[in-house]
Amino acid sequence: MTWLVGNSYHAAGWRHDLAWDRTTMRLDVLIEVAKLAEQAKLDALFIADGNAVRNMDTPDLFEANTPSARPAVFDPVTLMAAISQHTARIGLVSTASTTYETPWSVARRYASLDHLSNGRAAWNVVTGSNPGDSLSFGVARHPDRDERYGRADEFVQACIALWDSWDEDAFVERKDIGQYLDSSKVRTPDFRGKYVSVRGPLNVARSPQGRPVLFHAGQSEGGRQLAARHADCIFAAAVNVEAAREFTTDLRCRRADLGRDPDELRVIVSVAVYLGRTEEEATGLYRELNSLITPALGVDFLGKAVSEDLAGYPIDGPMPDLSGAVVGGNSIRGQLDALAKAENLSIRQVYERVVPSVGNAALIGTAAQVADMMEDWFVSGACDGFVLGASINPFTLRLIRDELVPELQRRGLFRTDYAGTTLREHLRLPLL
Numbered sequence: 001m002t003w004l005v006g007n008s009y010h011a012a013g014w015r016h017d018l019a020w021d022r023t024t025m026r027l028d029v030l031i032e033v034a035k036l037a038e039q040a041k042l043d044a045l046f047i048a049d050g051n052a053v054r055n056m057d058t059p060d061l062f063e064a065n066t067p068s069a070r071p072a073v074f075d076p077v078t079l080m081a082a083i084s085q086h087t088a089r090i091g092l093v094s095t096a097s098t099t100y101e102t103p104w105s106v107a108r109r110y111a112s113l114d115h116l117s118n119g120r121a122a123w124n125v126v127t128g129s130n131p132g133d134s135l136s137f138g139v140a141r142h143p144d145r146d147e148r149y150g151r152a153d154e155f156v157q158a159c160i161a162l163w164d165s166w167d168e169d170a171f172v173e174r175k176d177i178g179q180y181l182d183s184s185k186v187r188t189p190d191f192r193g194k195y196v197s198v199r200g201p202l203n204v205a206r207s208p209q210g211r212p213v214l215f216h217a218g219q220s221e222g223g224r225q226l227a228a229r230h231a232d233c234i235f236a237a238a239v240n241v242e243a244a245r246e247f248t249t250d251l252r253c254r255r256a257d258l259g260r261d262p263d264e265l266r267v268i269v270s271v272a273v274y275l276g277r278t279e280e281e282a283t284g285l286y287r288e289l290n291s292l293i294t295p296a297l298g299v300d301f302l303g304k305a306v307s308e309d310l311a312g313y314p315i316d317g318p319m320p321d322l323s324g325a326v327v328g329g330n331s332i333r334g335q336l337d338a339l340a341k342a343e344n345l346s347i348r349q350v351y352e353r354v355v356p357s358v359g360n361a362a363l364i365g366t367a368a369q370v371a372d373m374m375e376d377w378f379v380s381g382a383c384d385g386f387v388l389g390a391s392i393n394p395f396t397l398r399l400i401r402d403e404l405v406p407e408l409q410r411r412g413l414f415r416t417d418y419a420g421t422t423l424r425e426h427l428r429l430p431l432l
Helices: 027-039 059-064 076-084 103-116 131-137 145-163 221-230 241-257 279-291 295-306 331-343 347-357 367-379 395-410
Strands: 044-047 091-097 121-126 190-192 197-199 213-216 233-236 266-275 361-365 385-390
Touching: 027 044, 027 076, 027 395, 044 076, 059 295, 076 091, 076 103, 091 103, 091 213, 103 121, 103 145, 121 145, 145 190, 145 197, 145 221, 213 221, 221 241, 233 241, 241 266, 241 367, 266 279, 266 347, 266 367, 266 395, 279 347, 279 361, 295 331, 295 347, 331 347, 347 361, 361 367, 367 385, 367 395, 385 395
Parallel strands: 044 091, 091 121, 121 213, 213 233, 233 266, 266 361, 266 385
Antiparallel strands: 190 197
16 A cells, blocks of 8 residues: 655655645645556555644744644545545545544544445544644643553444444335335444443444454554454554564464454555665665755654654764653654664664654665565565555656556566455455
């Protein structure tokens, strides 16, 4: 799958001559991204999301559109509804928070999207790691980790109960006898928990997939348990194949311990892709893009990734100790803390690695070289698939379609056409 963004995946990719000139709130650009991805037969498009405009207190960074700023983005489900009318097969994965939304509204939106797309909807379940987001919802304090994951667990249970309100054949629409629905095929869920309560039935017929596919991106202890309990797919953030393999093994074991089939979990690793028609072109683009990262942007991005204000530290001095847990995200924080200590890296050296790959692994080279790396990750059991971050849009995405995907197809590692119509079929997951 790939990201549904007009801006490039690299923080400075939008500045490159090969990138689109203007992308802000451009539906036509995003439709082009979706069509390119569907032509490549990718599983799905993915939209991350945030619940606040950030970095306004640092005008230079705000004006440079650092990756976490999000000054102008479409509502994810609204955008996916529009994209669904310009595509036919590709899955539609978008993000909604369990911390500041309600189960009824989320369940209704995703069930509606599943109908609008004929079974291609997926919800990326997040709790939100940015403490400042609470102010967008009139909440003074961002809940702590245990509270967020406790609420998320109940929230997902409530949505599942709402999605199960109706049997597949409940709406009979019999003109001859005047019967629109069969009342014996509706349930009235009444979920009451510590954090959320909701009473059904949901006023949307049963989804084409039974339920939308559930993704999760949490890497912490609470996030892993939530994913093992509820998710069909989980996004893994890993700086290398070893970290990915450890994560995947852990999730499958947790899932088995909960009595769920570990073979029905899909672990999807995020990677940054720097493709070139030659190795020299690929490495040249990588260096060129990195030269466009200002130190201020690099330090700010790294600080956001590790949930630590790094502005007061010497840029060529050592990283501060990050072993303590924070309210925000802790997985990448821990991985980068270990990396910096193991290799004695300065703040500048860490951000030079982190910014180009957005904290994940970077795959750099020709289609054959990148395919070699992807094959190694897949065959070794590190993951079941990838979210490909196109470093320069549309240049990189077109190379993914025209060179990388055909190379994977030649190796028998990727489909030559969609075998079904729903996202669950693309991911080889059962309908529910």
